[in-house]
Amino acid sequence: MLLLLTRSLDPTADMVIRELGTTGTPVVRMDPGDLPNAMEMNARFEQGQWRGTLTTAHRTVDLAEVSAVYNRRPNPPQAGAPGMRPEDAEWASNECYEGFYGVLYSLPVLWLNRPDRNRTASLKPLQLSTAHACGLLVPETLVTNSPSDAKEFTAEAPSVIKTLRGVPQRDADGAPGQPLIVYTWEVPPHEVDGTVAQGLCQFQRRVDPLYEVRLIAVGTQLFAARIDSPSGRPDETTDWRAYQDTDRISYTPIGIPDVIRHGVLDYLAAFQLLYGAFDFMVDADRRWNFLECNPNGQFAFVEYGTGQPIARAVADLLTRADAEHATSTARMGG
Template sequence: MILLLTRPLDPTADMVIRELGTTGTPVVRMDPGDLPHAVELTGHFEQGQWRGRLTDAHREVDLTEVSAVYNRRPNPPQAAAPGLRPQDAEWASNECYEGFFGILYSLPALWLNRPDRNRTASLKALQLPVAHSCGLLTPTTLVTNSPFDAKEFVSEAPSVIKTLRGVPQRDADDAAGHPLIVYTWEVSPQEVNDTVSQALCQFQRRIVPHYEVRLIAVGTQMFAARIDSPSGQDGEITDWRAYQLTDRIYYTPIAVPDEIREGVLAYLAAFQLLYGAFDFMVDAEGWHFLEANPNGQFAFVEHATGQPIARAVADLLVQADAEHATTRSG
């Protein structure tokens, strides 16, 4: 049985569920954000293992039947309740998180990917040396909250500034809602000021690409889309995401060079991941690794290029389920 953890609205998860539906493999979708009020967990530890059940209003999951966990983008447990003080709600939510994932991590199940590994692999300052050690080209980068050092770095050569992590889930008026998008942009020495001291900032040498690539790795399979857009051209935003809803961007399938394939596989192994969404810029020098999202969505790549990514995810989960069944019957 496959346990799919995600929030209610997740088109990427929907695509995988449709593929799983064609295989007949049992799959249960839940959101940890419904714990503790709409999800009940009972775990009993004895003779070296956890047994028990995970239940919501419609389904009951026997923990011993869980063969694979597809961790997409679930909400964290929310213990808020009328009359419960905020500090007590935070404590109760943390207790739910610790118990829920502690028990699930202990199960002999395949994870795509474990949340703790995703969190470590999301550290962009860590990604660069790991990618370099795996043989991938990496850009010269500065992380600092020193305005002097930032200005000096930007003065030496054309550079961009980019976030180290996504922005909070909020609308432009600060109300809770959709996440704001902060694009990568070219920065001049004149634009560097004392606001740098308010947070660690990431500056990178500017690469002028011939084109860019979004590469999706699922186990050992790789699906790459060439991205042609005005990104990086003079007077344009240096981030292809800015053109996603325009007619100025084009996606086409592209083969993955052997050295990139080997580097990506080594990178996944270093972080103990089975999935990753990689961004590259390609120029005359080669494929430059920019970053990798261990939980990045792939829907737009599949829709634009027709590559069967959801099927590859489903196949990986189904294979784990078959191996789990063989182990239990043996």
């Protein structure tokens, strides 16, 4: 049985569930955000392993039957009760997180991907050094909170500024909202000011792209989409995401050079990942410049835009894990 961890609205997860349905592979969808008020966990450590159940209003999962965990976009546990102080609710939520994932990480199952590995693999400076070690081309980059160093870097050659992490949005009442998208943009030296000192900023050499590539890795299967948009042209936004849902962008399948294929697979191995969404810029010399890898990035637009069977690849990987788990259980007589 596959355990899918995600929020209630997740179109990408829906695509994978539909593919799993064609194979008959059992899957249960749950959101850790339901802990502790709408989900109950009972886990007991005995004879060297964790046994127990996860229960919601509609489903019960026997932990011994879980063969793989597909970690998509789950909410964190959200404790709270009438009269509970906010600091106590935060503490209880953290306790739920530690217990929930502590037990699940202990299960001998396939993860796509473990949240702790996703978090480490999301550190962009670490991404760049790892990509370079794996033979991928990486633009020169500066991480600093020094306005003078930032001004000097941007004066040396055309440069862009990029976020190190997504920006959380807050609703009017201060509650967490949907993440904002902060686009990459070119920054000339005269625009660098004292605000750089308010936090670490990431500056990177601008790459003038012939086109860009979103590459999706699922296990050892790689799917690449060429992205053509106005990105990088004069007076245009330096980020192809700004043109999504417009008629100014197109996606077409593209072959993957061997050096990129080997580098991507080595990169996944370095972070112990089974999935990654890679972004490259291809310059005038046809060199693939590594920009970043989102270990839990979206692939739906690539599948819809190119027809490549990415959801099927995810479903197949999870189904194989389920079959192997069933065979192992049968051999042990359990």
